[in-house]
Amino acid sequence: MAKITAEYIWIDGQKPTAKLRSKTKIIDPAKSLADIPEWGYDGSSTEQATGHFSDLLLRPVKMVPDPLHREGDLLVLCEVLMPDGTVHPSNTRAFLRQVAERYKEQEAWFGIEQEYTFFDGNRPLGWPDHGFPAPQGGYYCGVGADEVFGRDVVEAHADACMRAGIHIVGTNAEVMPGQWEFQVGAITAPDIADELWLARWLLYRIGEEFGISATLYPKPVKGDWNGAGAHTNFSTKAMRAEGGIKVIEEAMKKLERRHDEHIKVYGAHNEERLTGLHETAPIHAFRYGVSDRGASVRIPMATTKEGRGYFEDRRPAASRADRAAPRWGLLASWSFSSRSSQFPMTSRSTVIPSKRRWRSSCRSSSSWPASWPSRASSRCCTRRR
Numbered sequence: 001m002a003k004i005t006a007e008y009i010w011i012d013g014q015k016p017t018a019k020l021r022s023k024t025k026i027i028d029p030a031k032s033l034a035d036i037p038e039w040g041y042d043g044s045s046t047e048q049a050t051g052h053f054s055d056l057l058l059r060p061v062k063m064v065p066d067p068l069h070r071e072g073d074l075l076v077l078c079e080v081l082m083p084d085g086t087v088h089p090s091n092t093r094a095f096l097r098q099v100a101e102r103y104k105e106q107e108a109w110f111g112i113e114q115e116y117t118f119f120d121g122n123r124p125l126g127w128p129d130h131g132f133p134a135p136q137g138g139y140y141c142g143v144g145a146d147e148v149f150g151r152d153v154v155e156a157h158a159d160a161c162m163r164a165g166i167h168i169v170g171t172n173a174e175v176m177p178g179q180w181e182f183q184v185g186a187i188t189a190p191d192i193a194d195e196l197w198l199a200r201w202l203l204y205r206i207g208e209e210f211g212i213s214a215t216l217y218p219k220p221v222k223g224d225w226n227g228a229g230a231h232t233n234f235s236t237k238a239m240r241a242e243g244g245i246k247v248i249e250e251a252m253k254k255l256e257r258r259h260d261e262h263i264k265v266y267g268a269h270n271e272e273r274l275t276g277l278h279e280t281a282p283i284h285a286f287r288y289g290v291s292d293r294g295a296s297v298r299i300p301m302a303t304t305k306e307g308r309g310y311f312e313d314r315r316p317a318a319s320r321a322d323r324a325a326p327r328w329g330l331l332a333s334w335s336f337s338s339r340s341s342q343f344p345m346t347s348r349s350t351v352i353p354s355k356r357r358w359r360s361s362c363r364s365s366s367s368w369p370a371s372w373p374s375r376a377s378s379r380c381c382t383r384r385r
């Protein structure tokens with residue numbers, strides 16, 4: 001029987017923002033997680049171990065069809081364990097599983113809007129070699145080669161997510177040129193976190209085919225340009241039921257009391273983004289409002305009208321580590337329900353029709369304005385997070 005490739009994907013130990021890693025194993029065809037062997041890797045190269053005691057264990061926890069390769073090939077998301085099988089300190093998914101189980105009767109749903117910024121070499125994709133593009137205003141949900149940049153990558157990514165069985169529900173061009181968003185959900189935990197990480201991995205991997213990188217850095221360009229967030233739409237069964245608006249209002253009081261604790265797990269460098277400008281509330285203030293995109297939490301008009309529904313937490317940075325999401329449950333006393341993993345084994349073909357190299361040459365950093373992130377920080381420290 002022909003072998004398949006399984007791409008083992010895991011999260012490393014980098015701080016303050018963890019990064020995705022992956023490597024390929026050739027295995028026999030697999031129908032379930034039980035058919036996929038555990039594997040090891042060098043934790044000293046991922047900031048998860050010392051060189052003297054470097055072997056760590058990868059335990060497969062979710063498998064989806066690999067949309068970029070042959071029928072039967074797989075993407076395999078893994079938890080990181082110590083050699084003796086205990087949970088590695090960087091493995092917050094293990095904690096998420098426990099919280100999801102504890103609060104499963106609340107049937108929490110999450111829908112995450114993942115914003116990100118494409119970079120071509122050392123500048124945002126589509127930006128001029130010198131100076132800046134025209135001010136913001138016409139780019140959001142724009143159309144035309146003078147307004148949106150990278151649609152080929154966005155469409156290839158959405159197609160790959162769909163083929164992988166990820167619950168992607170939409171994409172749009174964002175306010176800053178070169179910035180985009182995709183949405184995943186609404187689903188329960190831990191699937192929302194698993195699928196978001198897999199979708200991020202696919203974004204970076206597909207970007208390779210185009211010579212374009214993506215960053216989740218929350219404020220990739222300083223100044224009068226929007227940052228990148230991960231707006232999180234949330235509801236529990238009680239919030240979705242008749243009279244749920246009262247439960248949402250109670251939740252707002254709890255969120256306000258624990259605002260600082262939430263900010264701590266909503267992504268590094270978020271203070272650069274949450275300034276009170278560019279559709280954000282200041283990082284040290286908590287405010288909620290109906291249809292208010294300048295608030296910390298927005299209650300959609302439809303929720304107010306119907307007296308039930310969901311709310312949108314606008315504080316998380318694009319780079320938030322979504323394994324931290326279960327802390328919401330602990331902080332606000334509601335959260336999560338578990339859901340069995342799904343992987344539709346549908347037939348598919350290779351997603352990317354042509355391997356097209358865009359402008360992959362790196363330009364001189366001499367034209368990089370001093371107020372922008374350095375080339376080193378944009379390529380080495382902030383991308384792929």
Ligand SMILES: [Mg+2]
Pocket residue numbers: 113115174181
């Ligand atoms: Mg957005």
